[in-house]
Amino acid sequence: MNRFAELLDRLAYEPGRNNKLRLITGYFREVGDPDRGYALAALTGALSFKHAKPGLIRDLIAARADPVLFGLSYDYVGDLSETVALMWPKAALAAHNNPPPPTLTEVVTTLRTLGKTEMPAQLARWLDELDETGRWALLKLVTGAMRIGISARLAKTAAAALGDKDPHDIELIWPGLSPPYLDLFAWLEGRGEKPVNRDPAPFRPVMLAHAIEEGDFAALDPADYIAEWKWDGIRVQAVAGRDDRGHITARLYSRTGEDITGSFPDLVPSLHLPGAIDGELLILREGRVQSFNVLQQRLNRKVVSPKLIKEFPIHLRAYDLLGDDEDDLRELPFAERRERLETFVAKLDDARIDLSPTVPFASWDALTAARANPASAGAGEDADAIEGVMLKRRDAPYLPGRPKGQWWKWKRDPHIIDAVLMYAQRGHGKRSSYYSDYTFGVWTETENGEELVPVGKAYFGFTDEELLQIDRFVRRNTTEKFGPVRHVVHEGDKGLVLEVAFEGLQRSPRHKSGVAMRFPRISRLRWDKPPREADRLETLERMLKAEPEEIEI
Structure with a gap:
């Protein structure tokens, strides 16, 4: 497990694609079966564990750390696995007979067989046995939320490089393979035949545009x-x-x-x-x-x-x-x-x-x-x-x-509106230190006068420089805090207007505004525009074409 944890840690801080490939291929070359196969499965998202849920991890740390301190720490760090790994209390070690850290294979096979009631105690034992990096990697594995900048395609490309194969060849046989991929690595290393998919109705990896x-x-x-x-x-x-x-x-x-x-x-x-x-x-x-x-x-x-x-x-x-x-x-x-x-x-x-x-x-x-x-x-x-x-x-x-x-x-060209930033929340992974998730709204007339109502949430579309600008604005203009959410000033003459692009609208009884956007993203920051000049809900209503009435099921 320590070797896998070291790989994840290095990948998380390595920005270059080629260097990431070298790190993964090197791991596959140096680590034997079946650990490397389970590592490939983890990197491609092919592992899932029925009873290992984020709520379980929160319960474990709640029993060992002050909940208020954990809440504040999680809000700042922005990543559950990293927060718990940092806050987990160091176990008192015996003078002798301390168990060795679990292997990746041991962790995966145990997680697959453990019942719901047995899972908390076993996870706690592993967290006690591992160091900070090992705990972080274990929790990433358990939750399936790697977020280390590795795509499934990149991991398969690294495996192909082990045997000087075309990644395309691995993609074609991949749907018929299962962890720990012993037959795949045997073929890559020239010790076996190319695996054959015997499923009568297999999935084929898709071609994208x-x-x-x-x-x-x-x-x-x-x-x-x-x-x-x-x-x-x-x-x-x-x-x-x-x-x-x-x-x-x-x-x-x-x-x-x-x-x-x-x-x-x-x-x-x-x-x-x-x-x-x-x-x-x-x-x-x-x-x-x-x-x-x-x-x-x-x-x-x-x-x-x-x-x-x-x-x-x-x-x-x-x-x-x-x-x-x-x-x-x-x-x-x-x-x-x-x-x-x-x-x-x-x-x-x-x-x-x-x-x-x-x-x-x-x-x-x-x-x-x-x-x-x-x-x-x-x-x-x-x-x-x-x-x-x-x-x-x-x-x-x-x-x-x-x-x-x-x-x-x-x-087709997206729809464009001007909306006002209302709330912000920290992102995850590399964005965990920045307020990068934004809720925005438009004006409408209510019994209390003109008010902003939320119409969407976006977390992409802006540049890295614009992210820094918005983050700075959020920190300087927060008026209230609701857990991880920041209430940002949004008045007629004070606030930040966002130009929002989106693919379409649909009616939504779950939203106060009655509408929901499809694929909204921030296309421009309108520092030049006062919030009172942002668009109105009536504008969206005019854009929203009549839909067939939904049927209660």
């Missing part, structure tokens, strides 16, 4: 690309395959590989042919795509009732085909995969699955016009459910990750 900028178009030829609508749903992978008995196994995966089949049982019968579709999950009513707000009524449901299925009929809009029967199509050019997709969807012949239409264009000007007005470019009544357009190279294979120049996303 880069956001296109104005300056990118000059280097691109419209003839090289196919355009599609970018739908405002959730991306899924619908996979079906034959098991050893020849029966069809069908699964639905989220874009991160989570099996969400149980939440959408009504779509499973539609997947009656072997294949792997990349597409968008939507709600269709009378042939019309509904808003994301409506789709949310079907998301994250543990119980799916017949009424829910009837009132919120799920639909799959397909835009790529990754596999067809026994064939892996990912190496084929996109144009060819698209043709195969059209044939495959026709064979499925199911009303719940259709094709995402392409957007014809001969020039970037023509595509600009289509993006600005989807209704006139063939989207018709579905125009309100379109976020923008996707550009895909005709000759692009389906590559995991975000390869440059293959796929581009071009969202």
Whole structure:
């Protein structure tokens, strides 16, 4: 465990990507099985422990430290694992027979088998045995909240470097692997064959797009690309395959590989042919795509009732085909995969699955016009459910990750309003020392006169320099404190106006304002503007188009 803790500690303070790769690859080279496999699982987010929750950790420290002191310390540090690691009282050690620190393998295997009642005592024993860095790493592992600047892709790339392999090869076999990845490391070190995924309906790592900028178009030829609508749903992978008995196994995966089949049982019968579709999950009513707000009524449901299925009929809009029967199509050019997709969807012949239409264009000007007005470019009544357009190279294979120049996303211009900063809270990880989470509001007339009502919360969009400026403003203009939250001055002539960009609005009875924003971010600081000139709730109401009435479930 100490060696893993040292790795996490060094990664947390190493800004350079190449240096991080060297650190991780060095760890894999120096540390044996199965510890290194569990380390890879931790870095890729492949570990979870049923009974290890943040609340348990808070209870443990509450029994050993003054709760007020802990609250103040947590507010300042901003990270639960780091705060507890720093405050955990040093255990009195016996003169002899002190147990050695636990290994990473011991920790993982024990956490997987411990019951809920046994977990607190075992965690406390480990925290007593480890030093400050070890405690921090243990708690990071337990909570799954690493926040050390390491992506799953980077960790897999480091593993690939161990055996001079292409990271793409690891991505392709990854869904069929499980910790501690003994067969993977055996292959990487030349001691075994390449692992084979024997799951009849496996997840394939998704291909992602880069956001296109104005300056990118000059280097691109419209003839090289196919355009599609970018739908405002959730991306899924619908996979079906034959098991050893020849029966069809069908699964639905989220874009991160989570099996969400149980939440959408009504779509499973539609997947009656072997294949792997990349597409968008939507709600269709009378042939019309509904808003994301409506789709949310079907998301994250543990119980799916017949009424829910009837009132919120799920639909799959397909835009790529990754596999067809026994064939892996990912190496084929996109144009060819698209043709195969059209044939495959026709064979499925199911009303719940259709094709995402392409957007014809001969020039970037023509595509600009289509993006600005989807209704006139063939989207018709579905125009309100379109976020923008996707550009895909005709000759692009389906590559995991975000390869440059293959796929581009071009969202419609965001909505912009001026709002007033009302509350601020410290961030997490590298931002734990700064007030970086902001709640903002707009003006409305109440029985008490003009008041600000919160309409959103944002924690990105600003530069590092702007973060320092806002943090300084918050510290100098705090009027009240509510635990970790700072109430910031927001009056007609005193306060900070934020220009907020967002993708859309939806009605929300849970918010005092009655509206909620989608993907809000801070686009500019309006130091020049007095708060009284910020936008009004009525402005948002005018922007908010009528949505179908939500149904009580």
